[in-house]
Amino acid sequence: MRDPVLLNGFVLTVGLLFSGYVVSLLVRKKINEKNTLVWLGSAIIILILSVNPEILDTMARWTGVAYPPTLLFLLSLLVLLLLSLYQSIQISALHDKIKELSQYIALRDAENQTDLEERSRHSKGA
């Protein structure tokens, strides 16, 4: 096996940079707390795995996966799948809200316009 320390160091650095970036986004109010939680959660998982690679080996033995790194890929894919599904749900909800808002504004605008026209007609008649 080649130097596992180098690889672990690399993964650790990536995990740390990633969590740092997520936190800085939160501080600058670029993402809300709810989303931060999800991303920080995945960053923490990366960190734990990079510090204790044995966890992966143990899990692979339990699940009968012959080559432990593939388990890592499988898990990360599943997490990403869940994340993008969650975002799809959020986008749909936002889409619905924007629709309701736009309709509300449009109808209010039309109402005000009619009121204005009626008032000007009245004042002209008087």
Next chain:
Amino acid sequence: MADTLVVIPAYNEEASIAETLEELLKHNVGADILVVNDGSGDRTGEAAAGFPVHLVQHPVNLGYGAALQTGYKFALQNGFRYVVQFDADGQHSPDDLRSLIAEMRMDDADIVIGSRFLGNRAFNPGKRKRLAIRVFRTLIYMFTRVTVTDPTSGLRGMNARLFGLYSERGRFPSDFPDADIIIHMLLHRFRLREFPIGSKERAAGTSMHSGLKPIIYMFKVILSIVAVLVNYGLDARRKTNA
């Protein structure tokens, strides 16, 4: 104010909206007209503003279904009894609209659909579209035992019971309400009736049904139908449990 509102959803229809409105006003269909400008990028709003019609303008493009729903909301707020929808592109004739309004006022159905197939036995909307219509017709019959000859017709009228329901949030699709909505209506025991109309060729613009789109569109509607059926099943189960 009339008891009927004609809703005309318009998206980038500056080329045909003026002509459509002129034609409608000339024929005096005996109803108020509402143009819903669905965030057009061209001068559709300005073109409609010169006419004695109601005008509601979406600040952004929301889709055909959302524009219709805005019309339902407008009708609800202003106390109309009937809503009929009419396409801005001049594909329907004002005479057909007038008969649709007369059919609505008979009050024997909650929704009245103008069928191009009943009006003209030889009506041919093109190969792919005909396939889609056939599939929808079969699906509607399968689940409701009602034959609807022209489920994709854009010329429809509803009464306040129905458009009141569909003006509620989350009740109406914002893209293209189609066979899914018809099945929804029929499952919930709304009364549907068709009557014959003639169909003119499109005056301007491109049809939304061209190329591969009808096929993709068909699958989208089938998916919506599945959602309607599952929802209906869940509702029924909840009722029996309660």
